[in-house]
Amino acid sequence: MNAHPRKATIYRMVMPNHVCPFGLKSLDLLKHEGFSVDDNWLKTREEINSFKAEHKVETTPQTFIDRQRVGGYDDLLRHFGKNVRDPNAVTYQPVIAVFAVSASMAVAAGWAMFGAVLNIRVAEWFVSISMCILAIMKLRDIESFSNMFLGYDLLAQRWIRYAYLYPFGEALAGVLMFAGVFLWLAIPVALVIGTIGAVSVLKAVYIYRRELKCACVGGDSNVPLGFISLTENLMMIAMAIWMLIK
Template sequence: MATAASGRQAILYRMTIGKSMCPHGRKALHLLKSRGFQVEDHTFKTREETDAFKAAQGVTSTPQIFIDGERIGGNSDLRRYLGLSVPDPKAVTYRPVIAVFAVTALMALAASWQAYGALVPMTVFRWFIAFSMCVLAILKLRDIESFSGMFLGYDLLARRWVPYAYLYPFAEAAAGVLMIAGVLEWLSISIALFIGTVGAVSVIKAVYVDKRDLKCACVGGDSNVPLGFLSLTENVMMVVMALVMLAV
């Protein structure tokens, strides 16, 4: 781990070919300067310059950082050297789901304030569920093949009838839009109640009955969100919203 950096010298070699600028090089430059290093910044303007440097140093990538004459490596190596965390792209995380719910909650609060000049609890709750459904549907529709493949791993209905895996995000989006508009409530309630119930039962069986270690397709098929409590929450919220709308 690095000691106090103030006044220490760092040498950075990074690529800036034409209008293309290596983002990792920019991150490394910012990190070094923010930690108080005096940075000697070398940029490569051509592919030939970059390849010659890599061959001379025996490395396969840029940027490359040197501190006190020692080669540290690339941006991730620099973060480790400075005692900072390095994200693992394969690590399981609930962050995408938390981000969706947090932002859609703020959207619902803002929309209620704009529409009524006040925070109307039932309206906020309704819009929060509807906004969440729409955003989650968008994430699924980015790559519906990837989503459907992951979804088929645990959804009980999709495993019996494959087209349901393709219809699900469209149904989720439709129900959300109808809830926001406040029209055709019989349809939005029916959709939310159906897909929410099937989803909740599927998650309960896969996670709590069969004890399977799976990833959730709730934010798309390329996520590392584990199938579990927050995945169940998405479905339970839809069921609760449908029941509330039936009651009022």
């Protein structure tokens, strides 16, 4: 470790009812980069406004290195050559998280119940848990979901209420299939919403070549409509057919 670390000065908001998260991230980043940090707290709205006026800045935190202002947290990331997240960038991270957690839960349940993970019930649980988690993500903000869903779903465009019913149907089918009960209800629900969804995605993306965002993980996602949404719907169709045959 460097015996004489470089020094940085940071001014960040630390108020009784709010501690700026970007200030904490900036402080942690500086320490991680080996800086000795002079940590200055702006404890009142008056102190914050005075600081902004003095340095002609609009936001805090603000970091200074070698008496030169670097800027806020994103500026600090750029200063150290690190990637800055683009909030509008396309990402599959939410979908990866859903399927990874669903698979982990299904495997854990299989291990607890049967002492093994290579079991047909584990595969069934994976699909049903995925359906439940995806439904939860839609239900976090059903208005936002419905707005995005209406952009491509064929039935929702003709019957608006379907955009609100869809996540409840997905959750219902997922829960019933997980438990293996009332399949007379779960199978047709999954088959209907899965088929309509698959046809809608095929038409929007693969026939009309539209570039849309997928509502599969909620209406605030940047997941592109296409393979992922199609996979979600095909999983429901496959699960319904499997349950019917079984």
